[in-house]
Amino acid sequence: MCKMHGTREAEGGGVDITNGREILPGNVIPRHYDLTLEPDFEKLTYDGTVVIDLDVVENTKSITLNTLEIDVHSTKVLSGSQTISSSPELSHNEDKQTTTVAFGTEIPKGNKAQLEMKFTGQLNDKMAGFYRSTYKNSDGSQGILATTQMEPTDARRAFPCFDEPALKAEFTITLIADKKHTCLSNMDVASETEISATKKAVKFNKSPNMSTYLVAFIVGELNYIETDKFRLPIRVYAPPNQDIEHGRFSLELAARTLEFYEKTFDSKFPLPKMDMVAIPDFSAGAMENWGLITYRVVDLLFDPATSGASTKERVAEVVQHELAHQWFGNLVTMDFWDGLWLNEGFATWMSWYSCNKFYPEWKVWESYVTDTLQGALSLDSLRSSHPIEVPVKRADEVNQIFDAISYSKGSCVIRMISKYLGEDVFMEGIRQYLKKHAYGNTQTGDLWNALSKASGKDVAKIMDIWTKYVGYPVVTVTENESDKTIHVKQNRLLRTADVKPEEDTTLYPVFLGLRTKDGIDENLVLSKREDVFKVQDFDFFKLNADHTSIYRTSYTPARLEKLGRAAKDGLLSVEDRAGMIADAGALAASGYQKTSGVLNLLKGFDSESEFVVWNEILTRLSAIQGAWIFEDQSVRDGLEAFQRDLASEKAHKYGWEFKDSDDHIQQQFKAMLFGSAGLPGDKKVIAAAQDMFAKFAAGDKTAIHPNIRGSVFSIVVKYGGKKEYDIILETYRNSKNSDERNTALRVLGRARDPELIKKTLSLPFSGEVKEQDIYMPISGLRSHPEGIEALFNWMTENWDELTRRLPPGLGMLGTVVSICTSSFSSLEGLERVQKFFAEKSTKGFDQTLAQSCDAIRAKAAWLDRDRQDVKDWVQSYSVKTIKSEL
Template sequence: MDVTKGREVLPTNAKPLHYDVTLEPNFEKFTYEGTVIIDLDIKEESTSISLNTLELDIHSTKISSGGSEITSSPDLSYHEDSQTTTISFGKAIPAGSKAQLTHTFTGYLNEKMAGFYRSSFKDKEGKTKYLASTQMEPTDARRAIPCFDEPALKAEYTITLMADKEMTCLSNMDVASEKEVDSKVTGGKRKAVTFSKTPPMSTYLLAFIVGELNYIETNDFRIPVRVYATPDKEIEHGRFSLDLAAKTLEFYEKEFDSPFPLPKMDMVAVPDFSAGAMENWGLVTYRIVDILFDDKTSGANARQRVAEVVQHELAHQWFGNLVTMDFWEGLWLNEGFATWMSWYSCNKFYPEWKVWEGFVTDNLQGALSLDSLRSSHPIEVPVKRADEVNQIFDAISYSKGSCVLVMVSKYLGENTFMEGIRAYIKKHKYGNTKTEDLWAALAAASGKPVEKIMSIWTKNVGFPVVTVTENADNKSIHVKQNRFLRTGDVKPEEDKTLYPVFLGLRTKAGVDEELTLSTREEDYPLPDGTDFYKLNADSTSLYRTSYTPQHLTKLGEAAKDGRLSTRDRAGMVADAGALASSGFQKTSGLLSLIKSFNTEQEFTVWEEILTRISTMRAAWIFEPQPVKDALRTFQLALVSGKAHEKGWEFSSSDGQIESQFKALLFGSAGQAGDEKVVQAALGMFAKFVAGDRTAINPNIRGSVYAAVLQHAPTEAEKSKAYDAILNEYRTASIADERQTALRALARVGSDKTLIERTLQLPLSDEVKSQDLFSPIAGLRSEKEGALALWEWMTANWTALQEKLPPSLGGFSHVVQICCGGFTSEEQMAMVKKWFEGKSTKGFDRALQQSLDGVQAKASWLERDRSDVEQWLSTNGYVGKTGQKL
């Protein structure tokens, strides 16, 4: 596969060496005046130079070479489709020469959270204030400055920012000088802050910020580390992230045997931010909830999220920033590794969090879920155009990429793996790489054929299901691999890839890590006296395992007897759920397996059990009410006893996992209508509304809101609760509290009036573009919400595209949320018909994945609708509302 074929890139006749950039924002007009001087290495004789620009007004252009000006008024032509400006000049510049290109231009501080954009906050008097920040990845540096906007075209940068004296100016490097200058924008005096020259780096890592900011600083690392936030935020809430960053940088320096090469590390909470965070070299930007954390107002899940995001972004400082992928099909090298490294470092810092158990239910299942769709893509997916790049920032690049690294690190051994990583960084620092370069470094460190084994996983879409049967002698097993699709309709031409499957055979003799299935099928002997076996020990490999019903029963017994690890049990439940939904096994078997886990003691396994029930209930939302009630009753019977046993009182001695466990059970029991939980939630909420801010523990705040909205005794009380939660969103000072309230407004059940109220929020001025998904995602859990979402999206199609331009990634999430809740062929046909003749550029992959997901649910229902009804009836859940097991 030639990933470069058809790729739209700049001509190779000129290469940038250094950019001298001066920018002056105008917060009255939301524009900025800019000058960029680019030093070029002319590789081929040239009478034109092309570079990337987008939504910039270029005022003047000058080309000089060899100390003399070639032309001060060259011919400029703009190509909208490729987002390039070509500068043509009469006199040729010979190959091997150096040249200098100077542009003066005006840019726009847009509201798209892309390029150099504006972000807003309110000061203590309620007045809106603005700051200017950046988001260049993947291809929006061209929206900020004229540049050669490709990862491999690394250059050095000297940045100067002009601003009012009270404003903070930040960039990738430390401040080199500051002086007073005459302003073109205000006509008065301003300061000009010039930053030290950067090392060679890619355009997508360039960053600058101008605005009113406070900061805290630590000297626990050998260079200054700071956290910045706008004045409306409590800056001390950045202390957890600050201290963690200093420890993490020190840890990574040792792990990578490579010093952090910049003179400082700044981390900034930006009020408007499209992603979770961005790893700009030396100036990492974050969504507020992913960096500011307060133990008093946020729960254990928020703490873990902040820790993982901080450690992910700091891993990028080496993997991505110091060593950068050559082009965007190598995105996984950045994201897969930073994801793996965040879990690796989190585990070292917080072993009591047991994050590798969570990896099974989070990253592994996220990867397997998306990759089980026909419309998935390989980890190394060919990218041709700029507008395709945003669509691959998904569970394949992040989660599947990190899962491949889990496999290879286990295959080589962690120490050998890290030795190879160190060699890779040392060899390629300040340069660009392809996946083959990583495999070569790991092969050199281990002496194993890494590329031969691992490239199959990165260059092909999908993964296998491994079917295991016992041979007649009971001393061996027969193992066969086939492509797994959630829709259960694999065609022969889609089942040709044979993966190297690390079998990880667990028996009472231990785990055999040496067995690898590289053919279609194979027999393997079992150790003498084996009474049970399980493949994929600890769920470290990318495949599903299908056992016979009889063996699945044995494994259930082994789980109860403590012979399977927590990761084994969680993976087993996940596999059973996926195999039932795709037709490999009956869903009644899944329900029986889940019921048998009622004595389970581990949080991670319960998390997977409840995820599988939620997945099933989501597929059944358009089914008759008695069946839906029976499924809810099953969930209630399963979870109530455990929720009551754990309780919903939280103490400082609980620890991370116990807090998460209590919150999970309370939320699930409340969703299923557990009377004690609902009454507790109503009581807490009443005190909270009356003014007692401590009445609801932060770990269960969202669940209390949801329980009250769904189970308040009267419509009037539901409406009053809705008003109170909406007011909490409007007035709470902590971002996490506001986000929890906003998300909860989607948890209104089947109440059509409240659904309509919620759907008025995303396009209002009350909700920032970054948060547009928060009040709508949860509406999919009921049929009334799913239908309303579709009507809302189709009615507001133009307004949605204006608020979230399809080329910038966020729009894909809207499409998935509004189309993904359906469950039938008829609904799928309706979606397809509506999109006929419409441009799907920028979200075509997301749309197809949504349709594949609907198809999978429709097929599941067709196969197992009666099977599920019969099981629910036989087991006594039909027509019951009580709590039973």
């Protein structure tokens, strides 16, 4: 911790610039915080006192720490038993989010000091710092919960602190609250004392050394359930408006997972308890605060009677992700935010790894290829992507890197190295890493060193390129059958299909993973621009077996055809088939292949039987439909008809009745086929959806199975009108089930009637929709041209209100900007977006906006190349379909 700070200039009365970063001066180091907070639910404020014990490491006459939107009333500086200053001079720098305390007497290096501050803060409604979350009680009254979200840089909103990951300290927290309220923090309760007839002070035991972004405290009315199936108490808490029994699945899973992680990491969970809390207003999915994990309600509470298989999987992954962070992130923490991937990439990989151990029948490594890997490859194919290790200079840049690169690509790199080293060796390296750096901070090199030591291989040499550079390669394969060789060449892939020579200088170590009938050769690595490799059997081979590596493969049309046959012959794994379709779709979008070739490839998979592969087939078709959304109606209708033809036969065959004997994957498969056939117009499915919906509207709440709730709602909105829309809106307003409410909110945007579009766009600011959910009603509007147009106009007309409700530095605004802009597919649309933002400050979401613009540019280029190609294909397909029907 001192190492990074030791290189800084002392004093300066503000922020120091080290490695281009704006960080606090290194003249003092915090060791312990004694923090007392008293929230007032009437005034929506809180009073606080913080006493920070400091080591003085350079002679100093000032102390600079982080504050944001905090009103400091009094400040004292002590050294030893001596008061240095009882009213030092304070100066605030709003832009840098700091307060500097200046005093006349110099404190010499090597001494101890104490900084005491009394302050007031707002229990804000921005889901950041110490904030208020509200919920509706059964009697219609409003309940309030005071809770926290500190990551990445909002501990400074809650209390004055040294708000950087490397400045770890111990925390002793006291909460003063009404006697009826539950008080929680990272640690267990040390004492509870009565202050008055109505108030109590709850003091918590001192925490281990930890970063400020992991500090958490909650005050409010909460119910809980507890399990004794782990050596320490584990509880799930929820506000009184939730059925606490719905936390049972997460509670039991947490007990199993903590035990599994202790064994896997050979490291005891070091805190005395684990609490997991459902928070009604929450900007992320969940937050790994040490010993006190907070969640969105839908990501912690699960009711098998009202939620489907995909929701159960999501809850399991989120719980296991946050628990992995208790070691990777909390016990060992990145030293600054450019190492965020160390936290998020590993926790993402670990959630899949543990999910696979606990629920092998879910086959999560198969869906990993269509989910995590494709998410990473999609974002990283844009010029405006960023390296996994991204330089972060300022606090307001940090939120933008919580994206598919840090999480998904980060986890793909972890998966790649675990496969390369072997899982046992990899885990041994992880155990050594955790032991060596417990309670400390690390950089990426520390992880590579631990893995190198465990494996005897130079891991940094192989992996540094993957984390320090943006993008990934496309590997082009040409064949020479006469001498049984393949020529492979790597180039940077950009979705916009306009790679400049200077952007194509990085050469990646590409693990080729050659699959033949003899098995997989994991030893082939392409580490230069191009190379030639022997292939014994030209009848069948495929690169990137199981798609464990980060690249796309471009084959000749003839080879693609052979691979299509190999898929039918059972020579390819599920991951191979799904990944091959994903590559073909992405390469058509990037100009490497014709879109008609992809459509033919999809058509050839009609005998496919696996859910994950079908999911990717329909995803790639959806991407084509998304790019062609403003094109001729006849072409769009033809693509819809093709989707209907692909999905209908299977949908009818599998049906939409769900039985207890259906396994986890079957349930999701049936649900996907039902929606994929019904939305493009399958009459039988539409009739079934309308029938279920009529029963539901008449009061039979079990008429629609949770697995197909979203599809039924979507279908009746698309093919119905105001009546169906209003029933779904009332479902959102009155349902007690968070999952059902979210589904209702998400589908409203599918209505195309101008009045209903207007109604949908009135919801975000109506007071009915929580700010955490503003993106939900508007996201459905992207499914039709009228909605895309209306969305952009709504954003431009309401920009001031949007930025007021969603401050740019907090992340949610970037999500809304992306939803409102990225569905355009022409250069005219791009121009409109750029023109609107030309005069606006884009600080806090500039990267998201750039990615949105790149996505539009890519679609416009794709259309220019393949507009006629797709039109011709659709006409030919339609003629053949008509003939076959005759």
